[in-house]
Amino acid sequence: MHYCQRWEPAVTLDPSADVAVCARCGWTEPARREPLYVVTGASGSGKSAILAPLAATLAECVVFDVDWLIDPMTSGGSVAWAAFRDAWLSVAHGIA
Ligand SMILES: [Zn+2]
Incomplete structure (x- = not known):
């Protein structure tokens, strides 16, 4: 997510090209959009098993x-799924 820091609170920037x-x-700043590929599947379906071959390929x-x-x-035994998703999207954004 990109923000304009000229405002308090900071304003979320809108994507445009x-x-x-x-x-x-x-205010504008570069924000190229790159593809994000996500492999999904049920628990035990083999997502983790293909990690190394996928990374090599x-x-x-x-x-x-x-x-x-x-x-x-x-x-407490439960996953904060919304925070989990947001954390990974932030990591992907930072890498991009
Ligand atoms: Zn602004």
Whole structure:
């Protein structure tokens, strides 16, 4: 997510082509959109098993196993799924 820091609180920038634009002041900053590939499936279906082959095949991509954040995002036996999703999207955004 991109923000215009000229306002308090900061304003979320809107995507427009390859930039992000502040609706209040017109500030723009580069915000290229790259594809994000997500492998999904039921527990035990083999997502983690294909991690290494996928990483080897897609050398130009950054490959993660989302389970890496399960433990830190688990509290009292339940996963904070919305926070879990947001954390991974933030990681993907930072990598991009
Ligand atoms: Zn602005």
